[in-house]
Amino acid sequence: MIRFCxxxxxxxxxxxxxxxxxxxxxxxxGHITYENPKIVAGCxxxxxxxxxxxxxxxxxxxxxxxxxxxxxxENGESVPEGAAREAMEEANAKVEIIDLYTxxxxxxxxxxYMMFRAKLLDPDVSAGTESLxxxxxxxxxxxxxxxxxxxxxxxxxxxxxxxxTGVFVPRxxxxxxxxx
Amino acid sequence: MIRFCxxxxxxxxxxxxxxxxxxxxxxxxGHITYENPKIVAGCxxxxxxxxxxxxxxxxxxxxxxxxxxxxxxENGESVPEGAAREAMEEANAKVEIIDLYTxxxxxxxxxxYMMFRAKLLDPDVSAGTESLxxxxxxxxxxxxxxxxxxxxxxxxxxxxxxxxTGVFVPRxxxxxxxxx
Numbered sequence: 001m002i003r004f005c006x007x008x009x010x011x012x013x014x015x016x017x018x019x020x021x022x023x024x025x026x027x028x029x030g031h032i033t034y035e036n037p038k039i040v041a042g043c044x045x046x047x048x049x050x051x052x053x054x055x056x057x058x059x060x061x062x063x064x065x066x067x068x069x070x071x072x073x074e075n076g077e078s079v080p081e082g083a084a085r086e087a088m089e090e091a092n093a094k095v096e097i098i099d100l101y102t103x104x105x106x107x108x109x110x111x112x113y114m115m116f117r118a119k120l121l122d123p124d125v126s127a128g129t130e131s132l133x134x135x136x137x138x139x140x141x142x143x144x145x146x147x148x149x150x151x152x153x154x155x156x157x158x159x160x161x162x163x164x165t166g167v168f169v170p171r172x173x174x175x176x177x178x179x180x
Numbered sequence: 181m182i183r184f185c186x187x188x189x190x191x192x193x194x195x196x197x198x199x200x201x202x203x204x205x206x207x208x209x210g211h212i213t214y215e216n217p218k219i220v221a222g223c224x225x226x227x228x229x230x231x232x233x234x235x236x237x238x239x240x241x242x243x244x245x246x247x248x249x250x251x252x253x254e255n256g257e258s259v260p261e262g263a264a265r266e267a268m269e270e271a272n273a274k275v276e277i278i279d280l281y282t283x284x285x286x287x288x289x290x291x292x293y294m295m296f297r298a299k300l301l302d303p304d305v306s307a308g309t310e311s312l313x314x315x316x317x318x319x320x321x322x323x324x325x326x327x328x329x330x331x332x333x334x335x336x337x338x339x340x341x342x343x344x345t346g347v348f349v350p351r352x353x354x355x356x357x358x359x360x
Contacts, residue, residue, distance in 0.1 A: 004189030006182040006205075006213065011189070019309070022254065025186075033186065036218045037253050039292060073217050074202065078285030078354045079292055100352040103280055103294075105258030112219060112259055114283075129199070170350045172280040174258045 007031045037110040041082035042070020043118040044159055045095045051136035052156070053120055055091045057148055058132045061180075065148035068115065068155060069093065071130075083116045091134040094121040102155045103172040106180060113151045117159070117168060150179040187211045217290040221262035222250020223298040224339055225275045231316035232336070233300055235271045237328055238312045241360075245328035248295065248335060249273065251310075263296045271314040274301040282335045283352040286360060293331045297339070297348060330359040 005012050005027030012025040017032055025033040045053040054066050069090040073082035080097040087093040095118040104113045125134050135141070139160055147153050154173070162168045185192050185207030192205040197212055205213040225233040234246050249270040253262035260277040267273040275298040284293045305314050315321070319340055327333050334353075342348045 002186040004184055004186055006184055006186050006192075009184030009189045009191070012186075034252070035255055037255055037257075038216045039219060072214070073292075075215055075217055075290040076287050077217075078287050079283065079352070080285070081287070100283055100350065103259065103283075105260070107256050107258050107261070110255040112253075170280065172259070 002033050002035065005029065005031050006033060035110075037105075037112055039073040039079065039082070040070050040111055040113045041073045041079050041086060041116075042068050042113065043083045043087055043095055043097065043116045044068050044101065044155055045087060045093060045118040045120045047120045047123045047136055050163075051138055052142070052159075053087070053091055053093055053095075053125060053134065054137050054142070055127070055131040055134045057130070058127070059130050062148035064132065064146075066143050066146050067148040067152050070113065070115065073114075079114050080116055083114070083118070087118065088128075090128045090131050091125045092128055093125045093134075095119060096121055099168070099170070101168060101170055102151065102158060103170075104151045104154070104175050105173075106151075106175045108177050109180065113149075115151065115155045150175045182213050182215065185209065185211050186213060215290075217285075217292055219253040219259065219262070220250050220291055220293045221253045221259050221266060221296075222248050222293065223263045223267055223275055223277065223296045224248050224281065224335055225267060225273060225298040225300045227300045227303045227316050230343075231318055232322070232339075233267070233271055233273055233275075233305060233314065234317050234322070235307070235311040235314045237310065238307070239310050242328035244312065244326075246323050246326050246332070247328040248332050250293065250295065253294075259294050260296055263294070263298070267298065268308075270308045270311050271305045272308055273305045273314075275299060276301055279348070279350070281348060281350055282331065282338060283350075284331045284334065284355050285353075286331075286355045288357050289360065293329075295331065295335045330355045 002025035098117040182205035
């Protein structure tokens with residue numbers, strides 16, 4: 001929530017700038033602060049035997065639920081670099097990114113998930129500070145009722161479906177309330 | 181550039197918060213302000229006869245150069261909604277989004293371009309306030325030496341290549357300095 005101008009520290013108010021059509025935080029000096037959606041970059045990484053890397057969240061939201069490693073993309077990196085970094089931070093997992101697999105917009109929280117397929121380069125994985133535990137799961141071991149986010153369920157479902165044919169079709173879509 | 185805290189207006193300084201590993205803008209009250217990459221959503225829209233919608237930029241950067249309609253995604257919308265909105269704002273073009281076609285990270289400016297294929301629903305297009313002119317271009321009419329951005333050139337090139345076979349393969353990649 002923007003209440004003060006990040007450039008000059010003066011209070012802001014919400015108004016539509018002259019050449020714009022949306023409410024923005026504008027300060028008394030006329031500086032405009034824009035807010036935009038954030039990218040969450042992540043991956044579905046598999047070991048040579050087909051097992052899938054999952055991590056159990058040690059943080060909110062969805063503490064205790066299982067997820068694919070993913071997190072906010074940082075300035076100065078590419079999306080696949082962000083996805084690989086998150087795998088390392090959350091699961092001490094060294095991965096090689098294959099391709100962009102699923103992209104989900106979640107407009108009501110202004111986030112865009114971008115999930116890559118990835119190859120796990122070493123099966124020796126372990127929980128990072130944001131995870132309670134990690135595991136390499138066979139399809140039968142996926143905790144479908146204990147997944148953290150809709151995008152995790154959709155990405156896993158598409159992957160398992162596509163793996164039967166060997167043709168991985170990139171997906172994009174929206175996730176709307178009450179889901180997340 | 182963040183010099184004051186958007187939450188409380190106190191001055192910020194750059195430091196690494198306790199549970200973090202990156203420099204952030206942190207104020208005297210301990211509020212952390214995160215900065216993240218922005219998504220630029222756009223589309224490659226074609227009319228029934230195969231002509232491609234192009235717009236000539238009336239704004240910097242690359243004033244006067246030709247682009248595919250694209251702009252910063254806004255909070256509260258999905259990526260394809262943002263792409264369609266930009267086509268309307270820049271070219272008064274009503275489009276139907278088909279699929280996500282190219283995704284390019286540009287780490288040195290912390291932007292991610294997401295370009296969709298789209299169907300133009302009405303050939304009656306015209307310049308919006310951010311465009312000098314718009315046109316529906318055949319392949320021979322594409323101004324290759326007057327394109328605004330690398331992502332425009334790459335997206336057009338892939339599209340023209342894929343159109344020969346009718347199989348449109350989603351692409352992702354990075355654009356590094358000195359390109360943009």
